[in-house]
Amino acid sequence: MDSIFFYRPPEAAVPADGPLKGMNIAIQPNVSAAGWPTDAGSNALARFVALEDATVVERLRQAGASICGSTRMSEFGFGLDGSRAGEAIKRNAAHAELVLDLMGESRLAASAGDVCGFKPSYGLVSRFGLIGLIPSMECYGILSDSLKNIREILKAIAGPDERDFSLPDETTPDFSPQNIDRGKTTVGIIKEAPGSLPARQESLYRAAIETLGDAGLTVKELSLPDFPLFLPVHKIVGAVEASSCTGRYDSVRYGVRVPGAKNWNEMYLSSRGAAFGPLLKSYLFQGTFFQFERYDAYEDACRIRARLVAGMRRLAAQADFWAIPVERGGPDAPASLADTYAQFALTAYANVAGLPALYLPPAQGRPHPGVQLSGPRLSDARLLALGEHLLNARRGGNA
Amino acid sequence: MMEFEAVIGLEIHVELNCATKMFCDCSNRPGDKPNMNICPTCLWFPGALPRLSREALEKAALLCLGLGAELQPRSAFDQKVYYYPDLPKGYQLSQAHLPLARGGAIDISDENGRPRKLRIHHIHMEEDVAKLVHEMEGRLPISLVDFNRAGAPLVEIVTEPDFRTPSEAMEFLKALRTQVRYVGSSECSMENGTMRVDANISVRPKGTGQMNTKVEVKNMNSIRHVGDAVAYEINRQSADVQAGKVVTLHTRLWDPDKKVTLAMRGKFEGPCIPDPVVPVIELAPEWIERMRTRLPEMPAARAERFVSQHGLSGEEAVFLSADPEVAGYFEALIGQGVSPRTAMHWLVTQLIPAVKDRGQELSGSAVPPARFAALLNMLARDEINAHAAREVLGQLFDSDKAPEAIVSALGFRQVSDPDALDALIDKVLAEQPAAVADVRAGQGKALGFLIGQVMQASGGKANPKVLRDLLAKKVSAAS
Numbered sequence: 001m002d003s004i005f006f007y008r009p010p011e012a013a014v015p016a017d018g019p020l021k022g023m024n025i026a027i028q029p030n031v032s033a034a035g036w037p038t039d040a041g042s043n044a045l046a047r048f049v050a051l052e053d054a055t056v057v058e059r060l061r062q063a064g065a066s067i068c069g070s071t072r073m074s075e076f077g078f079g080l081d082g083s084r085a086g087e088a089i090k091r092n093a094a095h096a097e098l099v100l101d102l103m104g105e106s107r108l109a110a111s112a113g114d115v116c117g118f119k120p121s122y123g124l125v126s127r128f129g130l131i132g133l134i135p136s137m138e139c140y141g142i143l144s145d146s147l148k149n150i151r152e153i154l155k156a157i158a159g160p161d162e163r164d165f166s167l168p169d170e171t172t173p174d175f176s177p178q179n180i181d182r183g184k185t186t187v188g189i190i191k192e193a194p195g196s197l198p199a200r201q202e203s204l205y206r207a208a209i210e211t212l213g214d215a216g217l218t219v220k221e222l223s224l225p226d227f228p229l230f231l232p233v234h235k236i237v238g239a240v241e242a243s244s245c246t247g248r249y250d251s252v253r254y255g256v257r258v259p260g261a262k263n264w265n266e267m268y269l270s271s272r273g274a275a276f277g278p279l280l281k282s283y284l285f286q287g288t289f290f291q292f293e294r295y296d297a298y299e300d301a302c303r304i305r306a307r308l309v310a311g312m313r314r315l316a317a318q319a320d321f322w323a324i325p326v327e328r329g330g331p332d333a334p335a336s337l338a339d340t341y342a343q344f345a346l347t348a349y350a351n352v353a354g355l356p357a358l359y360l361p362p363a364q365g366r367p368h369p370g371v372q373l374s375g376p377r378l379s380d381a382r383l384l385a386l387g388e389h390l391l392n393a394r395r396g397g398n399a
Numbered sequence: 400m401m402e403f404e405a406v407i408g409l410e411i412h413v414e415l416n417c418a419t420k421m422f423c424d425c426s427n428r429p430g431d432k433p434n435m436n437i438c439p440t441c442l443w444f445p446g447a448l449p450r451l452s453r454e455a456l457e458k459a460a461l462l463c464l465g466l467g468a469e470l471q472p473r474s475a476f477d478q479k480v481y482y483y484p485d486l487p488k489g490y491q492l493s494q495a496h497l498p499l500a501r502g503g504a505i506d507i508s509d510e511n512g513r514p515r516k517l518r519i520h521h522i523h524m525e526e527d528v529a530k531l532v533h534e535m536e537g538r539l540p541i542s543l544v545d546f547n548r549a550g551a552p553l554v555e556i557v558t559e560p561d562f563r564t565p566s567e568a569m570e571f572l573k574a575l576r577t578q579v580r581y582v583g584s585s586e587c588s589m590e591n592g593t594m595r596v597d598a599n600i601s602v603r604p605k606g607t608g609q610m611n612t613k614v615e616v617k618n619m620n621s622i623r624h625v626g627d628a629v630a631y632e633i634n635r636q637s638a639d640v641q642a643g644k645v646v647t648l649h650t651r652l653w654d655p656d657k658k659v660t661l662a663m664r665g666k667f668e669g670p671c672i673p674d675p676v677v678p679v680i681e682l683a684p685e686w687i688e689r690m691r692t693r694l695p696e697m698p699a700a701r702a703e704r705f706v707s708q709h710g711l712s713g714e715e716a717v718f719l720s721a722d723p724e725v726a727g728y729f730e731a732l733i734g735q736g737v738s739p740r741t742a743m744h745w746l747v748t749q750l751i752p753a754v755k756d757r758g759q760e761l762s763g764s765a766v767p768p769a770r771f772a773a774l775l776n777m778l779a780r781d782e783i784n785a786h787a788a789r790e791v792l793g794q795l796f797d798s799d800k801a802p803e804a805i806v807s808a809l810g811f812r813q814v815s816d817p818d819a820l821d822a823l824i825d826k827v828l829a830e831q832p833a834a835v836a837d838v839r840a841g842q843g844k845a846l847g848f849l850i851g852q853v854m855q856a857s858g859g860k861a862n863p864k865v866l867r868d869l870l871a872k873k874v875s876a877a878s
Contacts, residue, residue, distance in 0.1 A: 032446045040445065051439055054446060131445040136675035165450045166676050241675055244478050247489015248443045252544065264484055264542065291480060291670045298672070 004084045004091065007037050008069035018064030019152050025060055026094040028085070029070040030077055031140075032129035033057045040131040041073040041082065044249035044275035046256050054129020055164065056098065056140060056157045063156035068094055075280045076133040076246070077102055079340040086113025086143055096144035096153055102134050103234055104326075104347020106141020107359040111326055111369045114361045116387065118142045118150045121377045122354030123168045125154075126161035133245055134238045135166070137351035147387050151175055154380065173381040180382075180389040182216030187373070187386075188319030189219060192227040193346065197328060201369075205325040208362070208371035212323060215393035220319050224311050229304055230349040231341060236290055236301035237352075243287030249275050282337045309353045316376040321386055324349075326359055326372040347372065356380045358387050363394045403637040404605040406613075407562035407598060407629060408520075411575065413554050413585045414527065414593040415458045421526045421552035422449035422492070422677070429530070429548035441550035443488040449677050455524065455552035456680065458584040459499055460690045462554055463522050465582035465697060466575070468503030470687050474523075476677040481669040484544055485528040493525035495671035499554075499680070505578070506699065507570040517571050518559040527551035554584075560599070560610070565626040565633070572596065572622045577698050577721050589621050596625050601646065602636045611646060616660050618652040628653040632660050701726055709739035719743060724761045725751070728768055735772030738779065745775055749792060757796060765796045774802040781862055787811035815862040817869055820853070823861070824870055827852045838874050846871065 006029045015021055027033065030040035032050035039045040057067060072084040077100035086109040088094040099106040101119045110117025119141045132138045140157070142150045155175035160167055194205060212219050251257035251271035258274050261267035276284065290298045315322065325346050334340045350357040355374050362370040375383045417427050423440035440447040463470055475497045478490035503519035529549040533542050556575070562568050576587040576594065587594040598616045603609040616632055619625045631653075636646055651660035696704070698720045705716035705726075720726045725746070732742040750771060754764045774795065778788045783806055794805045806812055814820060827849060828835055834852075837845035849870055854861050 038445070045445060048445065050446070051444065128448050129446040163450070164448050165678055166448065240672060244480065244490055244672060247480070247482070248445070248487065250482065250484075250489060252484050253442050253487060253546075254444065268482055291672060295670055295672075302673070 004071055004087045004093065005069045006039075006041075006072045009036070009067075013061065013066070015064050015066045016062055018062065018156075020060065020156055021064035023065045023096065023149065023152075024068040024094045025065045025153070026068055026088040026097045027057070027070050028073040028077065028098065028100060030073060030100055030131040031057060031070070031098060032131070033067060033070075036070065038070075038131065041075045041077065042249075042276065042280070044246070044255050044272075045131070048254060050129070052129065055126035055161045057129065059157045060153070063152075065153075065156070071097065073100070074105075075277050076131070076242075077105060077138075078133055078242070078280060078283060079334065079343070080105055080108060080112075081279060081334060081340070083109065085109035086115055086117075089113060089115050089143060089145060095146075096142060096149050099141045099143055100130070100132070101139045101141035101351065102137060103238065103341075103344040103351050105344075106143060107326055107347050107357060107372060108343065110141075110143050110359040110361070113143065114368070115143050115145050116147055116150060116361065117359040118147075118154070118380075118384065118387075119350055119357045120154060120158065120380050121356045122351075123166070123170070124158045124172070124356075124378070124380060126157075126164040126167060128161055128163040134241045134351075135245060136241060137234070137238055137354075139351070147384055147391065151177070151381075151384050154384070158380075170378065173378055175381045175384075177388070178381065178385045180217075180386050183218070185216075185386070186218045186220050186319040186321070187212050188222040188315060188322045190227055190315065190322055190324060191221055191223045192225055193322075193324045193349075195228065195328070195345070197325060201325060201328060204362075204367060204369065205371070207366075208325075209323060211363070211390070211394070215390050219323075222315050222318055222322070224315060226304070226308055226311050227349070230308060230352050231345050233301045233305045233308065234344075234348040234352050235286070235341060236298055237305060239283055239287030240290050240298050241287070243284050243291055246276070246280075246284060251275070279337065279340065286337065305352055308349075312349075312353050312355065313376070321373055321375045321379075321383065324357075324372045324374060326369050350374055353377075356383050358383050360387055360390060401641065402605040403602045403633070403640065404563055405629070405633040405636075406560045406601050406603060406610065407564075407568055408560035408613075409556075409558045409562070409568060409571065410597040410599070411556040411558075411572070412595040412597075413462065413556065413579060413587055415455055415462075415552040415554065416583075416585050416593070417452060417454045417458055417552050419452055419454065420550040421452055421455045421524070422550055425550065427551050429527075429551055431547055433532075433543070433545035433547060435547060437546045437549070441487070442546060449492065451677055451680070452552065457690065459522075459524050459552070459554045460682070460687070461582040461693060462579055462584040463500035463503070464687075464691055464694055465578050465584075466503040466505065466519060466522070466556070468500035468519055468522050470500050470682055470690075471497065472684075473497060473679060473681055474499045475679045476524075476674040477671040478674050479525075479669055479671050483528075484542060485531050485549075487529065487546065487549055490672075491526060491528065492674060492677060493555075493671070494523035496673065497679075498523035505571055505574045507567065507574055509570075510564065510566050515561075515567060517561045517567065520557045520559050522554055522556050525553050525555060527553050565629040568598065568629050569622050569626040572625060573721075574698075576622075581695055581698055581723050583695075583723075589619070589624075592620075598625060598629050598632070600629060600632045600636065602633060602640060612648050614646065614648070615650045616653055617650060617663070618654075620655070624653060624655055627658060628660055631658065635660065695723070698723075698726075705729075705739075709733065711739060711743060715743055718747070728761055731768035732772050732775065735769060735776070737772050737775045741775055741779060745771075745788075749789065753792060753796065766792070770795055770802060777802065777806060781813060781815060781864070782806070783811050783813050784859075784863060786859060787813070810858070811860065813862045814857055814860045815865045817865065820857070820861055820866055820869055823853050823856045824866075824873055827856060828873065835874055846874070849874070 029038050032054040034053050038050040074081050074083045085099040107117045144150050159172040258270040357374040360370045425436045425438050476492045477495040479493045480490045498521040500522040504516045509515045527548050530545040579585050579587045599613045601611040601613040616628050619628050650663045652663045702716040702720040705711045719729050777783050791805050834845045
C-alpha cells in the first residue's frame, strides 16, 4: 500500500457535513494541501511543502470529503511513467482519485485500473494550487468506480474561483441527474479518429459502438480530416508551455540548489540539470527549441489549434456526443518521448480542444479496453448522464 | 566634413502608483525593508496564479488616454523568456504582441521655438523585476535578491524614432511627466526610479532617410542626463562613422561622473510567447468612455484657459499648469477672490519657495489655499502692506491662527488714516529741515528718505501710498 501512496497524513481531519461525507479521496502530490509534501513527482521540488490549500482541496473538504493521501505520480504528471493512479481505488484505499490530465493520463489510468475516468471541460475547475505543466490544457481528472461519485465530486469542485482569473466567465453546468432520451440522442463516430488501429483494438471498438446502439442511441458517422493533427499540435504547444511553466524551478527561491557553481549561470545549469528527469528534460528541450528556434512552427500550431476547436464545434452540430477509442496499444513501458506520445494519440484531442471526456470500463467479463466518450465544451453533466445511461443499460435497465 | 543628424527613439518605463502589485495583493512599496512585500504569487511558488489588478489596468488606461493613445479593444500578456535571478519564473509578463494602446503624440517646441509633434508607437503594460544587490561575504562575492519590486506595475511607452536632438528628447520627457502626473498614474520621477528612460540612437548623413544600426543607452537618472547621454552618443557615433568604423547593435550605460557612455553587453532578445494564464483583456467601448470621463483637463488645455480666462502670459500659463498641484492651488486662490496676477506672483515668488524651504509639499502644507487667500485679500484691501504680508506668511506655517488674528496680534494692520499720519509727518519734517530743503531743490532721493523716516516712526505700519501722497503735498505746500 505504501508504494501506492507518496504521502498519507498521520491523522485525517474530521470531515465537514456535506454531500461527500464519508468519501475518501486521494490526490496527487501536485495538488497543494497545506503542510503536505508536494513535490509533483519531481526532484525540482524535493522536500517542498505546500503553504496553502488548493481550491479543489478546500472545496472537497467543505463538501465533507476526507483527503486520504497523495499517490505516486510521474514527473509533473506528464505521461504515466512512475504513476500509481487508479490503484488506491482498486485496493479500496480511496473511493475516488484526482489525477492530472495533461494529454489523457486520467483516462488511461482509469482504463488500466478498470474504473471510470472523467476529464472535465477546460476552465470548469479552478487550477489555483495545482502544480501544473501545460496551463492551457491541464485539468484534474476524476477516477472512481461510481459515476455518481464523479458527479458529486465535480459538482463540489466546479465553478468560479476568485483566485483563478483564467476561468472563463461562463455558467457552471447543472450537475443534477438527468435522463438521456432513447431514440433522440446521437453519438458520432469520427471516421478519422481511430486511424489505423491494430486489429484487436479495432474489433473491440466496433463492439463498444454496438453496445451504444443496444442502449437506444443513434450512431452516426462523422468526418474531421484534421483529427490526426491534434497530437502534433499538442506536442508543440504543450511543450512550449511546459518549458515556460518550469522556468520558475531555478533554485533561487525554493527547490534544490546544487552547490559549487562559480556564477549564477552555472548555478542554473547544474541545479536545473539535476532537477528534471530524462523524459521531462527531453520534453522541455523540445519546448525550448520551439520557443527559441522555431517560433513560426509554434504560431502555426496555435492557428491549427483554433481550427481544430472550430472543427469539433462543427461536429457538435451533427451529434450530441462522440465515441472515440481510448488506446491504440503501444509499448507498455514507454522509454522515450515518442513512445509516450504514442500512448496518448487518441486522448490528447480533449486537452487541445478543452473538451470533457469520459472513459467507461467494459462490461463485466468483456475484454479491455472500454470506450471513450466525449462531447462539446461544458456538456459535462450530460456526458456523465450518458455514462450512467450506458451502465444502466448494461445492467438490463431501460433508462 | 560630412554633416550628420541623429535618429532617436525613446522607451520609457513608468511605475504606476497603485496600492498593490500588478498580479497579487502585495503592497506596491519597493523601497520598504527588503522582501517585506512578497507572497507566493510574486515569488511564483508552485500552484500560484496571477490575478491582474483592476487598479493597474485603470491607471494604465488613464495614462494612455492622457497621452492621446488609442486603447485597443483586445490586448494580451506575453512571456518574455530569459533566465536571471531577478526574474522569479524565467519569463517576464509583458504585452509584446497585443499592446494596451497604440498611437498618441506629445506636442513640444524645438530649440527654435517651432512646434514639433513627437509620436508614440504604442504603450504596453508589464511587471517589474526584483532588485539585485551585490555584496561581499568575507572574501566571497554574493548576490542578494530583494523581491519587493518584483511584480510592481509598469507601463512602457515606446515612441516613434521622431526625435532629432537631445533637447527634443528632454522636452518630450518633461511634457510626458507633466501629463502623466495630471492623470495621476505616476509621479514620474527619474531620480526616484518611477520613470526610467532608454534611448535608441543612430546617426545618418543629414538629409538622407536612412535608418542605420541603433545603439541603446541606459542608466540615466535625470532628464538632464538623458540630454547629456544622447548628445554624447550622437558625437561618438558621428566620429566613428566619419572614421569609417561600423556601428554595431549593442547597449551602452551612461556614466554620470565621467559623462560618457560605456559598452555594456550584446543585446539579447529572448522569444515572446503568448501567456496562457493571464486572460486576454477585452475593453468594451463603454468602459473606455467611462475612463475618458475620468480624465482631468490636460495641461495644454489648462494653460490655454489660464491665458484666456485669467489673462496670464503664455509663459506664465505654461509654468503654472505644468504641475497639477500648483495649477490647482492657483485656481483655488482665484476661487477665494484673489486676482490672477497677485495669485500667480505670490504663489511663485513666496509660497512655493517657502513650502520648499520647510521640506513640505504644496498639497497638505500648513498653508492651504483658504488661509493664503485670506492673507492676500488683506493685502489687496490695503489692510497690510507687502512687507507685513511676507512676515505673516512665515507665521502661518508655525501657527494655527487665522491670518487676520496674526496681523492683529503683531500690530501689522496698516495705518491709512491721514489724521494719524499727519502728526508723524509733521514731526519728521520738523526734525529734518535739510532733507526738506533738498526736496524743494528738486532732489527726488530726499523724498524717499523722508518717507523712510515716517515709515520707521510708524513702526512700518504706514500705508506707503497714502503716506507718499500726504508727504509730497505737505512738503510742497510749506514752500
